[in-house]
Amino acid sequence: MDMRLFEYAAEIFKKGSFTKAAASLHIAQPSLSQQIKKLEGELGFPLFYRNREGVSPTPQGMRFIRKAQDILRSRDELLCEMRDQLEEMGTELSIGVPAVTGGYLLPPLLKAFLKKHPNVQVQLTEDSPAALEKMTENGTVDLSILPLPIENDRLAIRPILTEPLFLAIPNERENWMTGQLRKLMDSVRPHAEKTPLALKTAEDVPFILLKEGYGFRRIVLDLCAEEGFQPKMTFKTSSIETAQSLVEHGMGVTVVPRMVMRQGSDRIVYVPLQSDPSRTLVFAYPETCYLSRAARAFMETAKKNQTSMYEEV
Secondary structure, three states, X not given: OOHHHHHHHHHHHHHOOHHHHHHXXXXXXXXXXXXXXXXXXXXXXXXXXXXXXXXXXXXXXXXXXXXXXXXXXXXXXXXXXXXXXXXXXXXXXXXXXXXXXXXXXHHHHHHHHHHHOOOOEEEEEEOOHHHHHHHHHOOOOOEEEEEOOOOOOOEEEEEEEEEEEEEEEEOOOOOOOOHHHHHHHHHOOOOXXXXXXXXXXXXXXXXXXXXXXXXXXXXXXXXXXXXXXXXXXXXXXXOHHHHHHHHHOOOOEEEEEHHHOOOOOOOEEXXXXXXXXXXXXXXXXXXXXXXXXXHHHHHHHHHHOHHHHHHHX
């Protein structure tokens, strides 16, 4: 069976449309339809339901597509491995990363990596952790930098760093503040060491959280649950930077990792928490797939430069 037919079926499934798949594959749509019909005749069952809304796989078609994706992935891994054997170091590396985390963590790490491997072309993909897990599993990216927990059990992980979490509070009194928070405002000094607070202090105040699909949101909700309350969500955002801006303008409180703290801001107070919570960032990559030399070298660079890398961010 022609390997191209596997690619055609997989791309139609990915795009949900014969027309979009044909454009992506750079072939004529009638030719693509003809090839799929020929394949369906050879298999003895339809691969796709066709309707006005688009196309979707039949149960048998879904099984075929999954197997086809595995075969294509194995082919790509074999080619990558053979190129690595000849070239010693691959020429391309694709990395998935949440936008804000990447902005803080990647610059010093990429600088160190490219200084040693200047011929590697690095491609960055920014998306939500949930989307990046899927892209990492299907090989769209070689590896991703993600926060624990990882939902996908088909991904292997390697720790990068663990950092403490802080409660971010406006540095001015707001009407919604509880007595304990007002007392904190009266006693706090901008750069003085803060006395740890119980997260439960934020039980009855406006709470700013990340949207669904972001691993850090789950970390914060789990921390609140451990202290016996659900936060009063007033805003949900896809950016922890936006969350901090809302805090700066007195719209509520949020929890942030040390990496993203606005150290120069005099409008936010960052208070350590009594439970001493933390988050861990890891490299995630397909557990059963070949990992290129470039990807392995990148992870080794992070391991060797962990201390200086963290200090820079």
